[in-house]
Amino acid sequence: MLDGLANIAGPGLTRPNIAPEATFTAALSAASGQAVETLRNAEGLSLKALQGEADTREVVDAVMNAEQTLQAAIAIRDKIVSSYLEISRMAI
Incomplete structure (x- = not known):
């Protein structure tokens, strides 16, 4: 499952360090935390560039x-939303 996340992310996003028996929630949480860290890093470097550093x-x-x-x-968000909508349309 994590291989799929890494393939969607492309070469810029590395695979999070998660144990194989981890839950989907843990995997999604780790991936989102890493994404936020990547965005913060870019923001920090941009601010340093403005200061000439x-x-x-x-x-x-x-x-x-x-x-x-x-x-x-x-x-990933779009896939989760579309999956949720598809499941909610299923007859019980």
């Missing part, structure tokens, strides 16, 4: 990585 290449890499992470998070 960071290299432009580092900032561009961090922002591109954050963009890929955000796109992956949006794709």
Whole structure:
């Protein structure tokens, strides 16, 4: 299951460190925590660049990585919502 998350995320998002017997909730929590950390890193580097303390290449890499992470998070969210809607339409 985690392989699927890593494939959706692309090369910018690394696989979270989760035990194989972890629950879906734990996996999703770890992935979202890592995504937030990636976005915060890009924001911090951007602020340092504005102050003249960071290299432009580092900032561009961090922002591109954050963009890929955000796109992956949006794709995962969309899949979860569509799955929920499909399940809610099922007849019991």
